[in-house]
Amino acid sequence: MKKRVVVYKRVPPLLVARLQQHFEVTCFDGVTPENRAAFQAALRTAHGMIGASVKFDAKMLDGAENLEIASTISVGYDAFDIPYLLKRGIMLTHTPDILTDSVADLVMALILATSRRIVELDGFIRAGKWKQSVEEEAFGLDVHHRTLGLIGMGRIAAAVAKRAHHGFGMKIIYDDHKRVPAVEAEFGAVSMPVAELLAQADYVCPLLPYRPENDKLFGKAEFARMKPSAIFINASRGKVVDEAALIAALEDGTIRAAGLDVFEVEPLAATSPLIGMANVVMVPHIGSATAQTRDGMVEMAVDDLIAGLQGAKPPHLVDPAMWQGARA
Numbered sequence: 001m002k003k004r005v006v007v008y009k010r011v012p013p014l015l016v017a018r019l020q021q022h023f024e025v026t027c028f029d030g031v032t033p034e035n036r037a038a039f040q041a042a043l044r045t046a047h048g049m050i051g052a053s054v055k056f057d058a059k060m061l062d063g064a065e066n067l068e069i070a071s072t073i074s075v076g077y078d079a080f081d082i083p084y085l086l087k088r089g090i091m092l093t094h095t096p097d098i099l100t101d102s103v104a105d106l107v108m109a110l111i112l113a114t115s116r117r118i119v120e121l122d123g124f125i126r127a128g129k130w131k132q133s134v135e136e137e138a139f140g141l142d143v144h145h146r147t148l149g150l151i152g153m154g155r156i157a158a159a160v161a162k163r164a165h166h167g168f169g170m171k172i173i174y175d176d177h178k179r180v181p182a183v184e185a186e187f188g189a190v191s192m193p194v195a196e197l198l199a200q201a202d203y204v205c206p207l208l209p210y211r212p213e214n215d216k217l218f219g220k221a222e223f224a225r226m227k228p229s230a231i232f233i234n235a236s237r238g239k240v241v242d243e244a245a246l247i248a249a250l251e252d253g254t255i256r257a258a259g260l261d262v263f264e265v266e267p268l269a270a271t272s273p274l275i276g277m278a279n280v281v282m283v284p285h286i287g288s289a290t291a292q293t294r295d296g297m298v299e300m301a302v303d304d305l306i307a308g309l310q311g312a313k314p315p316h317l318v319d320p321a322m323w324q325g326a327r328a
């Protein structure tokens with residue numbers, strides 16, 4: 001009998017067909033209040049699942065007694081309770097590397113858009129306010145040769161450092177739990193304690209995975225350490241920021257502006273104060289949202305799922321050291 005797979009995010013039909021060559025496949029276009037009961041019922045007999053943007057706790061997976069592997073179409077895996085999966089012996093795979101450049105490009109887009117007030121001044125024209133050559137009222141900030149502070153120096157942060165240093169002559173400073181000699185050699189990046197980074201940086205950009213220890217890592221005290229001319233850029237996870245403190249810092253001039261791809265709660269509520277703030281540029285969690293990158297992520301996630309359900313060790317297991325022994 002074929003093993004059963006649940007797909008819980010819209011994926012290209014050709015890739016569903018690939019899964020159907022091997023497994024019984026049940027597809028959901030996301031998990032909603034309307035389809036949640038059917039989704040939970042399908043999970044109860046599933047051997048594998050693949051998707052993204054759904055948070056899974058023990059309660060959701062306790063009934064999935066046959067589950068062998070979860071394949072997330074994302075590099076981040078904070079949607080899963082890792083100790084629970086480890087206890088259950090359920091493998092978790094993710095999609096590292098393939099989205100690194102797309103996310104790094106978006107970070108640079110947010111740096112440029114916030115610095116030169118692109119969205120605000122686009123609106124200025126559309127509102128018919130452009131009556132004469134603009135002066136200081138439309139001035140932005142130069143990006144070139146300014147200081148970019150990266151919190152976390154993983155793959156995506158290194159890709160951002162490459163763009164910022166070689167493309168815009170920016171000085172790179174960073175804080176990570178380890179030194180990264182390669183970025184220091186290639187981009188002249190300087191490691192320093194986060195308190196110093198916050199005081200020196202013109203741009204502060206966390207590029208960290210979300211884990212409980214990173215919850216609201218950026219709050220009132222951190223924003224207060226930043227320069228009033230500084231800009232906060234977040235394309236990692238919204239929950240690394242105390243969003244209420246960020247809003248207050250933006251409203252009272254503690255910091256100049258913010259460029260945000262992620263939020264504490266997504267989608268962002270229409271009632272959020274961020275919606276009406278001219279010094280905030282926002283996009284709806286689009287770091288990896290290009291056709292090429294998302295297709296590549298889905299293909300990678302499908303390959304991992306097939307490998308895992310066919311008895312092989314999937315190439316992109318989350319933190320293999322944590323999963324030793326889960327699969328020979």
Ligand code: 8YV
Binds near residue numbers: 053073075099287289
């Ligand atoms: C989304 C991301 O998960 O990869 C991640 O961790 O945050 C994003 O790529 C992705 O857009 C969902 O498919």
